Amino acid sequence: MKGKRRIALLALALLLGLLVAACGPAPAAAPPAAATPKAAEPTKAPAAAAPSQKGTIKVVSVSPLSGAQSALGEQIKLGAQLAVEKFKKPIEDLGYTVVFEPQDDQASPDVGVAVAKKLVADADVVFVDGHLNSGVAIPSSEVYKDADLAMVSPANTNPKITDRNYANVSRIVGRDDVQGPAGAQFAINELKAKTVYIIHDKTAYGQGVAEFFRKEAEKLGAKVLGFEGTEEKANFDPIINPIKAANPDVVYFGGIYDQGGVLLKQMRDKQVKSIFIGPDGLDSSEIVKIAGPAVVGAYYTTVAGPPSAYPDAADFAKEFKSKYSKDVESFGMYGYDVMRIGLVAIESAIKANGGNKPTRKQVSSAVRAVKDFKGITGTINFNSKGDPTVAKYFVLKFDKAEYPGSVVKTLDVAAP
Amino acid sequence: MPLLEVRNLIKRFGGLTAVNKFNYELEKGTIASIIGPNGAGKTTLFNMLTGVYVPEEGKVEFNGNSLIGRRPDQITFLGIARTFQNIRLFNNMTVVENVLVGMHARLRVSIVHALLKTKRFQEQEQRAKIESVRLLDYVGLGGRGDELARNLPYGDQRRLEIARALAAEPRLLLLDEPTAGMNPQETADATRLIRRVRDELGITILLIEHDMRLVMEISDWVTVLDYGEKIAEGKPEEVRRNLRVIEAYLGKGVASSLTPEANSPRPEVETGFTPPDQAAAPTQNDGQER
Amino acid sequence: MVNRHSISMPFSGGKAPPWARLVGIILYIAITFGLAYSLEDILPRAAEIPLTLFESLAFLAFLGSAMILYYQPIPKVAKLILGILVLLLLMPALGLRNGYYLEVATQVGIFAALALGLNIVVGFAGLLDLGYVAFYAVGAYLWAFFGSTQAGLVLTSIKDFFPLGGEWFFLFLCLGVIVGGLAGILLGLPVLRLRGDYLAIVTLGFGEVIRVMVNNLDKPLNLTNGPQGISPIQRPPLFFMPLLQALGFDLEPRQIYPIYFYLLVILIALIVIFFTRRLDDSPIGRAWIAIREDELAAQAMGVPLVRTKLTAFAAGASFAGAMGVLFAAKQIFINPESFTLMQSIGVLAMVILGGMGSIPGVILGAILVTTLNLQILKALSDWLNAMRQAGTVLNLGFIQYAMKNLPVQLEPAKYERMVFGIVLVLMMIFRPEGVLPASRRKLEITANRETPPEAVSATPPVTGGGE
């Protein structure tokens, strides 16, 4: 009985709270930003100074900000944030407030879809910079597609992302069916590997790229001694033992650094001397922290070259560092470029729409219409599927226990 | 042919033989008691009769069916219902529902009928409910059907347990200390009820009891267990005079100092051994029943 | 008896006459709906004002109206009309305004049905099942397999049949019930003899086993496509499209589907509620509860333990199977990540929070946990984020805290587990019976004899009274 009454009271309290909240200008925050040293923050100042006449435009980043992969996701978010801060001016000049909303998909498809639905429901959201994981991007983009919401991916390399031919889904990175084979070609042609052993992390991404690696390796005549998946995060003993027995020339790991680093370290601990290669999931400074000296000699392929590979990127890297006191990594650069493309597209869509707020569809087509965009990661044009017409692939090697490795090979490959 | 026939029943727990080579016959229509000090194996015996324990050896026949290897619910279906030493009601169900659960063995139910609420199902439910209310009236709980079982006073809980057991329409009713913890008035009521159940419903009754007055007053036949063995058996007055019985209860020295002619068990005998049984019951009932 | 209906209304005392209650509830619905609908326009936009948070709370209050309605002793017709109004009219209207509301409502419906299924197992029969989500996965993969090209990869000789058309969805919804139930029996048979706490761990293990299997059964035979997941999965057909067009609604499928799924979910959830109530009020339901209360006594009363537990397992699992089919169709894409232990624990938290064995309680639990997860925690995160970006400084009088210094890791949305954990512990310690505890049904036959007529009339005759 008491319970029911309590519920009713709760409901009442809630309602009253809402009424109060709705009537009185709310809460215990001290709004005058000008009174604080943070007034110089670029985000705040214009919004406060010149409230827009034409409404709000929201651009978002969606990436894992929590969990194992938050180190990668955080880069995307910070890159995008920097881009918004630096390049929102033209749109604000057109009379709109630009708001940046970083979202967390927790690297989970369920959360990703829920976030996508939330974004779609917010009419102000016109551009999505995300996701990190293909397994999340694929179901989420189904939601974006129903709303024509433009999504450009800074990281998803799974072929399926663009192979569905959705007009609103694009990416500025390469594809697993190029990256995996590129790794295989490098291993077999350059490193002269005869035998390979493949491990993957049982995620859509890791297993996907591992399978492309296997196909290409078999095609090139290398012998695949093993192909195993594991969700294990710590104890790789039972996986390493058969590798040790098989003694392959190359061990390829399809997956993310949080597992890859540990695997590598334990492999070296057990005196497995095979060459270690992985995809762009290993492309993070964390792998050096995890594997320590064991990282030396390992290779990784990536679609995102290190700042040193891009001449324009040096200034950006400096700015990033000074702003967030963190070194920029490749996904930060891609997150930054994607957001810039988004802002450019929004601006042109507004102009094409006679200064009125563009529809999502208009923004989506404006994204595809972006021509010869000079990003810090290269010049970008989209093909009809949404892939960049030409994508760069890098092979890097850790010469010492320091991130990033040095570039040993660069490939320009047209999208298939 | 006796209603219940037990031959050579043995139950061991580890090294301890709880019931040893127990033989027993129970005729239809009797009220029989099993007495004995704590740990004598009475409840173990009940648990074997109702299928909770599987005996190591021996056979149990009820009404021509062997009970060995049958599950408790199957034995209930054959016509044996029981109550428990420490009341085991379904505390968070209403009084009527407790009785309805007692009818479970007799209700033919299928999920489909319940989901579709077919006419047959409704009629059956209606009949069951009417009967439950009647049973509650019978044991003197009329009008309390919608209370939660746990809210009943102690004596009424005992009665409800009997009503619940009666709902199974048993031929044999096993009562495990039906008056334990009752005051004299409640005990008298319970005694009357037990007798009525036999006389009016024709149900054979086997009870475990520590209250000697009750046992002597109500029983047609008394069996005494000690350390798992039957040490005496007979009409109440015979058992009362049996020296081994007195020894078992009071120890050798005391027994020899007592005259066998004592009219009734002394009050110390009644109360002397009931409390420990009750004291440990709430927390340690599991161990207790072994 | 009388108490049972004495839930006090937000706008009146405990003993208000029915008309006042009616007015009250209508007012309540109107206000919460209005707030959820128009807060967006009312509130000024500023980083410091948690608009989405207020919206979520308003929406939660609106969702709660269905619960409050349920407890009102107002004429049944009025309840029915208001219920239909809330669920079938106002909710879709909110959905058209803000699609996320509809998504949340749909998820609430899905989780309510799941929680009701788990409630049979945990709440009624007292069997702690920590792998409940396995049955949900079974249903989801059942439809995903046949409703996509996946089946064609395995059954190569008849691969042209796949994907099965959307109209098969409805058949599979029924198949989901059966397959889920069978899975429940298969799982239950070996483990139901175990004592309660062991059962919990073993079911947890089974849940993991199913997830790992699904994740790995892309070889040797590609049944599940492993971690890549299966997509696209067929959706049920819009067979009523012509009717809508005839009525002059010219809507695109993508506008219709959210509402369509919402209605489907509500329909199924209602069926589940209906069935659960019927089971609860049958010998089977009583046997479940008897087993929960005292296994030994139940058995001694003629309740066959294993069979009764199996029916509970199967009944719970069959609901999950059906919801799984629906989930697959709604998501279009499924992969093993959707069927983790966290999901099982989330559903368990709903059951425990609301009240084990209490049907309205469990629904309330589903509403609270789902909105908390999907809306409130996220809204809090967004709010903190906005303040952080805007450089807000909190003025607490004696201390000034610059939001910018708040660690990014401290976002409420990330601490789902913590919330579940706290809910479970606090509920167990302070209110193990839940927010809305189960109350046993009164029986009309005794009610007629024993209670004043006024109370009886408040009891709907068909079901024998409110829960």
Place this chain on the structure above:
Amino acid sequence: MQTETVAPTRAVSRGIFSSQMLRTLFAPLGQLAIWTVGTAVVLSLVVLLLALIFRTSSSGVDRFTLVLSILPQVIVDSMVLGFVYAMIALGYTMVYGVLEFINFAHSEIFMIGAVVGAEVLISLSEAKALENFNPLLLILLIIAAGMAVSGLVAVVVERVAYRPLRNAPRLVPLISAIGVSFFLQDLVRMLESIWRNAFYRTYPDVPSFSQRISFGDTLDVSYKSIIVVVAAIVMLLALNYLVGATKIGKSIRAVAQNRATASLMGIDVDRAIALTFLVGGALGGAAGVLYGLRFSTINPYTGFIPGIKAFTAAVLGGIGNITGAMLGGIVLGFLETFGASYLSIFTEGAFGAEYKDILAFGILIIVLIFRPKGLLGEVVGERA
């Protein structure tokens, strides 16, 4: 609870050095050795036999040489894992023995130990103090830190979340324990996030631990593995002494036998239970440190899977039985490592290490169904 099989009660009165005493203390060691060797031999024979029967794989690889070449390594890895499981399993089994309750949160106690160990090592390494430390001292320091914090957390958890529920129906404390488990995961994550802005922690390299002893090509034992095994054995002996031969142990055993009676005998039941949690938690914490040391990365969710497996080990050995838990841990470590190492060799990749985790669940289910007593324990089935 069968602790009396571990140690006769009268041991104390005979003085510390009596032969009875020594037998009490070291009998489990012998048992442990027998089981370890026995399991290793049996499993090795099984895989070798299988390899002989199915000698050539479809691609022409000789399975026998393949199997044989890694066998020593597999056995060593099995032992390491087995001892870690054994130490975690002790926490489950002790609490179960005393309270008949599955302490679901024990896996998080283990995790907390691992995190504390990592933080101590990281702090030392950041302070550049690692080199100056005597390696032995360092080991003792981090294990002690992990034990202290874990033991303390276990006691607090018992006080806050279990004690109020001690007389509640069985499922109530279990649900509370599940809640605690999830709460602790996120709590650790939150604290680490605030403090370190990251919650994936890596044990820094300590050069003196990273050395290895090589026996030719096939076997290579790192110091870390040796540390794990030795530390585990020392802990197990210490526990054995504590439970079997001290007053504390006696009070714990008394409470396990019969709480009501123990309390009548003047034993402080609450204190004995708290001590049980302290000891079990400390062992879990030590196991966490060793686990982290050996496998290097940990996070707030590290505990869950090893926890479940250790629980399986406890059941396998006969829950409530201390020696059983150790043996169960060993056996499970062997089964898991053998299974995962060799499955893919025999199935040619169709099934492999990805089924490693569900192997333990499979064993759990099979044990519970067919031998609920475990290897040496009490009956698990429902009491009447």
